[in-house]
Amino acid sequence: MPCELLGRMAACGDCREVAVEYGLALIGSRRHGADPRAWELPLTSTRLHLDDHLITAHAAWLPDRQPDCDVCGAWREDYDAIGPICEAEALHRAWHLCAPLREVCTPGNHELTHLI
Ligand SMILES: [Zn+2]
Numbered sequence: 001m002p003c004e005l006l007g008r009m010a011a012c013g014d015c016r017e018v019a020v021e022y023g024l025a026l027i028g029s030r031r032h033g034a035d036p037r038a039w040e041l042p043l044t045s046t047r048l049h050l051d052d053h054l055i056t057a058h059a060a061w062l063p064d065r066q067p068d069c070d071v072c073g074a075w076r077e078d079y080d081a082i083g084p085i086c087e088a089e090a091l092h093r094a095w096h097l098c099a100p101l102r103e104v105c106t107p108g109n110h111e112l113t114h115l116i
């Protein structure tokens with residue numbers, strides 16, 4: 001089985017769809033000779049779909065604040081984690097959650113095919 005996150009996503013139809021879109025954009029943008037500007041929009045829009053889905057459908061997957069992340073640290077100073085976290089922080093945690101996905105979505109790595 002691929003990385004643990006992909007295993008979880010494979011069980012959800014919506015995850016598969018949006019994660020594959022984002023993954024393919026990642027791979028495309030990382031190909032040799034890819035124009036970073038041409039990939040900006042597809043990367044942003046596919047990631048938004050994925051983040052949106054993760055926050056609404058899999059809030060339980062979002063990791064805690066990461067100890068060595070400045071952004072997480074800033075939130076820790078701002079207020080204590082009482083009650084629901086704000087959307088901006090949820091989005092940021094979704095970004096942490098997807099770190100393994102960004103790691104495997106490179107040209108020549110076929111882990112993403114587990115979701116297709
Ligand atoms: Zn899902």
Ligand SMILES: [Zn+2]
Nearest residue numbers: 066069071072
């Ligand atoms: Zn962080």
